[in-house]
Amino acid sequence: MDDSTLPAGLDRTTCYRALSARDARFDGLFFTGVKTTGIYCRPVCGVKTPRESSCLFFGSAAAAEAQGFRPCLRCRPELAPYALQQNLAHAVWQRIAGGALNDGNVERLADEVGLSSRQLRRVLLQHFGVTPVELAQTQRLLFAKKLLQETTLSMADIAFAAGFGSVRRFNALFAQRYGFAPTEVRRETARLGEPDPSQALVLRLAYRPPYDWPRVLRYLGGRAIPGVETAGGEAYQRTVRMEGHQGWLRVTHMPERHQLRLEIDPALSPVLMPMLMRVRAQFDLDANPAVIEAHLRADPLLGEGIAAAPGLRVPGAFDAFELAVRAVLGQQVSVAGATTLSGRMAERFGEPAATPIAGLQRHFPDAARLASAEPGDVAAIGMPGSRAATLVQLARFAADGGLRMPPGATLEEAVARLRSVRGIGEWTAQYVALRALRYPDAFPAGDLGLQKAAGEDGVRLTEKQLLARAAGWSPWRGYAALALWMGM
Incomplete structure (x- = not known):
């Protein structure tokens, strides 16, 4: 296992104990990828605890997705609180999570940060195990998944709200990363009813x-x-x-x-x-x-x-x-x-x-x-x-x-x-x-x-x-x- 993206103080043993106890204090500090299912979860997930040998632990959702795991539809990793720290990598992550790379312009973000694009890539790889583009894609996809499961916004509104340039691009990346179409997630939450523009988003x-x-x-x-x-x-x-x-x-x-x-x-x-x-x-x-x-x-x-x-x-x-x-x-x-x-x-x-x-x-x-x-x-x-x-x-x-x-x-x-x-x-x-x-x-x-x-x-x-x-x-x-x- 490569636990290089885990926050300081966390190791495999600590993570598995927290997972077994469903300890909310560790929510968002790490994610568990289950090799037998191909799904990654929060430590508070209510499913049966997998065997330790089936688990891989990651310090971010992006790192889990970079290894081919898809998010759990039950515990919903996009809901987890963040594991923010006072350092350059997490400051950059905050900007990306707020949509700073929705236009895909890594050079401009690097210039704002005061680094070259190569240095920016190295910083994020070191701390999160992913490139700036991969980190931004994960944030956009998880945000879109959140809107699919919690709102009745149209697919077009969701795609643009999550920073995608087009619905086609959103559908393609979602299916490529998660193995199913966004409409399948929406069908799971069909109980929300039809969109009503006069009603508040919740x-x-x-x-x-x-x-x-x-x-x-x-x-x-x-x-x-x-x-x-x-x-x-x-x-x-x-x-x-x-x-x-x-x-x-x-x-x-x-x-x-x-x-x-x-x-x-x-x-x-x-x-x-x-x-x-x-x-x-x-x-x-x-x-x-x-x-x-x-x-x-x-x-x-x-x-x-x-x-x-x-x-x-x-x-x-x-x-x-x-x-x-x-x-x-x-x-x-x-x-x-x-x-x-x-x-x-x-x-x-x-x-x-x-x-x-x-x-x-x-x-x-x-x-x-x-x-x-x-x-x-x-x-x-x-x-x-x-x-x-x-x-x-x-x-x-x-x-x-x-x-x-x-x-x-x-x-x-x-x-x-x-x-x-x-x-x-x-x-x-x-x-x-x-x-x-x-x-x-x-x-x-x-x-x-x-x-x-x-x-x-x-x-x-x-x-x-x-x-x-x-x-x-x-x-x-x-x-x-x-x-x-x-x-x-």
Whole structure:
């Protein structure tokens, strides 16, 4: 067996034990190819456990498919949470999973990454055992399979949503890779009925349990931008504008299945692939709570809170620019004050949105719109002129691609890049890096709330003292910050 694509710490013995136990902690970390059936599965698959001698283990679905295995129709590998790591290969993978190679232009992706196409190929072969094109093909096919099994979209809509240039190309590659036509998968799910363009698309995204949904929803609810998003009761809802398409989405929790349920405006079907990647990041679905909490709960300051509320996540952002603007609006004001200002920002500079959801009637302004605004007009919503000038500079920075960090960029590099915008200091940069750019070790040590929460007997730590106190929480300092914030 070649287990070179398995993540660090996994070997054949560990994988087979996890498979035998159907251990959800390993879901997405590896896939099992069964030689006697030619099918590959998630470790949580409910079928009878195969003999160890019949199993091959792979660190990615692409690696399994490269060896000729086809995905299980029961456990559905496309549902598995991802095994993301903070390295160049996985940063590239995220771009590919979001559709960066749907046009087949490897040279352009390599240029964006800062590598030659040959270097890019070598990096992905080393980490995933497949070439960039093979990785992209697997992602497109699995995404198409997901749409076949969960929606009533037409074959043409599925093909284009999954990044195929034509239905013919989609049908041919699907049949070549899986040995049967897409229509056979659709027949298995014929119970879904006929397509109805007036009805929401419903998709599911899996995570590794546990997941503290009430806390995530409460955190997002306290920071929801009026008119743009709501979070309360049992759902998160928001307006969406991506690549010229507009609509809305709604997210609810399915705890018995360890999944989130997405209801999506059918008008957004052309951008489903990148949109689902945003939702995964916003709700931190690829975190491995067992690893993170095992590291943090050894600290007495964090241990009790983590034990009382397992399933810690870092709520992210659907849109990085939107979160960055809110972070600047939150400088030296309360959370409630920043929420009020962000609602005014959407009302003054955003566009109207048509949704069937009460309270959702605005799109947040994009970077290009705010970049063209006068600082005086921005300040008129109720903030100092210096902060308004920072927002305009931030918008120009974002419009020029400043928030799109190069794959493999370190936390220090990301923070330095953010701080190049006049008016953005260490706290704001760390906060944006944590929630919008998804750096798990980002830590806004200048936060007064964190300094108070980490102190003893009501004594607030200094920023320097807090950084020293948090050194042992690395590389998960961001999760420690959320544990302290949510416990306050």
